[in-house]
Amino acid sequence: MYAKQYEITLPADYDMKVIRKRVADGGHVLDDRAGLALKAYVIRERGLDGSPVNQYAPFYLWNDAGAMAQFLVGGGGFQNIIRDFGRPIARHWAGVACHAGPARTAPPRAASRLLAPVPVDSDSDGSGLGLASWFERETAALGALARRDGVHTAALAVDPHHWQMMRFVLWQDAVASDTEATERYEVLHLSSPGTHALPEGNTW
Numbered sequence: 001m002y003a004k005q006y007e008i009t010l011p012a013d014y015d016m017k018v019i020r021k022r023v024a025d026g027g028h029v030l031d032d033r034a035g036l037a038l039k040a041y042v043i044r045e046r047g048l049d050g051s052p053v054n055q056y057a058p059f060y061l062w063n064d065a066g067a068m069a070q071f072l073v074g075g076g077g078f079q080n081i082i083r084d085f086g087r088p089i090a091r092h093w094a095g096v097a098c099h100a101g102p103a104r105t106a107p108p109r110a111a112s113r114l115l116a117p118v119p120v121d122s123d124s125d126g127s128g129l130g131l132a133s134w135f136e137r138e139t140a141a142l143g144a145l146a147r148r149d150g151v152h153t154a155a156l157a158v159d160p161h162h163w164q165m166m167r168f169v170l171w172q173d174a175v176a177s178d179t180e181a182t183e184r185y186e187v188l189h190l191s192s193p194g195t196h197a198l199p200e201g202n203t204w
Helices: 017-030 065-073 078-085 130-146
Strands: 002-006 008-010 036-044 054-056 059-062 090-100 110-117 151-159 164-171 183-191
Touching: 002 065, 002 151, 002 164, 017 036, 017 183, 059 065, 065 078, 090 130, 130 151, 130 164
Parallel strands: none
Antiparallel strands: 002 059, 002 090, 008 054, 036 054, 036 059, 036 183, 090 151, 110 164, 110 183, 151 164
16 A cells, blocks of 8 residues: 655645646546455635635545556646646655545545654664564554544655654544644545545554
8 A cells, every 4th residue: 555645836826726726637547446345536715614725635545556657657637637737746655554434335425634743762672573562552543543433544755854753534424633743734635436445454
């Protein structure tokens, strides 16, 4: 499992109806994309749910790294983003764990993301296993969160270049019930051709 997201921050006076129409017209294109687990077409709208910005920030979980690469650099879809917005940074994380929630069959309306640094002292005992223990605790916390009512999918991943943890949760309700989230989003559409192939628990 591989997680990817790019964030397109738009002007403060940008009419977000433009993005809503973009997704309404073309969001279905990836509904059957091979290798894709899910794509959440998410936005943040300035002044709503505490957002300081207007932002279009699609989030992906991929089952196949080759399909992800083809989407990005093989003419598989990302060229449309480059054409219309320029080339944003595409952040990516190695998957650690994933869970289906009680609301997996319902269309999600909100999403939450938590970005947090992996503590530099996570290996305080000098065994070399402190990092594994830290992620074991985070994985257990993800499992507990995923059992909450309204959760569609919960995923945990890591950026080992910056040693940053990322937790992304899709929610059935219009407001994400995640008090730890660093970002909250509205979900405009979910393409989910490969959620059945996502791991349940650790990715290994």
